[in-house]
C-alpha cells in the first residue's frame with residue numbers, strides 16, 4: 001500500500017488533487033457546532049486540510065480552537081484567510097506526535113485518509129488527546145473497506161469494535177443532513193472518552 005506520509009499529502013495539495021475538499025464547512029458539522037453553547041471549550045480539528053470547520057469555529061467565536069495538519073500548504077491557506085487568528089492555533093505536525101488536552105476533537109475526513117492499519121492507534125491517540133469526559137465527534141464514511149483509498153471506508157460495526165473499549169458511543173447513525181455527494185454514505189457520531 002502507498003505510504004500516506006507527509007510527502008504524499010503535500011503533493012496532493014501541490015497538484016490540486018483535493019477532491020475531498022467540500023469548499024466550506026459540511027452541514028452535519030455546522031449543525032453540531034451550532035448546538036455548542038460553551039464557546040470557551042478547547043477544540044482540535046486534526047487532519048483539517050484547508051480548515052473550513054476551523055474557519056467556522058473562529059467566525060463563531062470559539063477562540064480556544066486549534067487546527068492541525070501534516071501538510072503545510074493548506075495551513076498557509078488558513079493563515080491567509082484568517083490573519084486575525086493567532087499562529088499558535090495553527091499546528092503543523094503529525095497528528096500522532098501531537099500532545100495536548102482538548103474538550104472536543106472534530107473528525108472530518110481525517111480518519112478515512114489514514115492507512116486502515118492505523119485505526120486502533122487513531123482511537124488511542126484521540127483518547128489521550130481528550131480531557132476526562134471529552135468528546136470526539138464528526139463524520140465517518142459508511143461504505144465497504146477495501147484496498148482502494150483514501151478515502152477508506154468502514155461500517156458502524158467496525159467503528160464500534162475500534163472505539164468502544166475507549167469511548168462510550170453516544171451516537172453513531174446515518175447523517176440526515178449530509179452534503180449531496182455524501183448522502184447515504186456517512187455516519188454522524190459522538191463518542192465520549194471513557
Ligand SMILES: C[S@@+](CC[C@H](N)C(=O)[O-])C[C@H]1O[C@@H](n2cnc3c(N)ncnc32)[C@H](O)[C@@H]1O
Pocket residue numbers: 004009010020021022046047048049050051068069070071074093094095096108109110113114150
Ligand atoms: C482527505 S484530507 C481531509 C482534509 C479536511 N479534513 C477536509 O475535509 O477538507 C486528509 C487530511 O489529513 C492530513 N493528514 C494525513 N495524515 C496526517 C497525519 N498523520 N497527521 C496530520 N494530518 C494528516 C492530510 O494532509 C490532509 O489534509
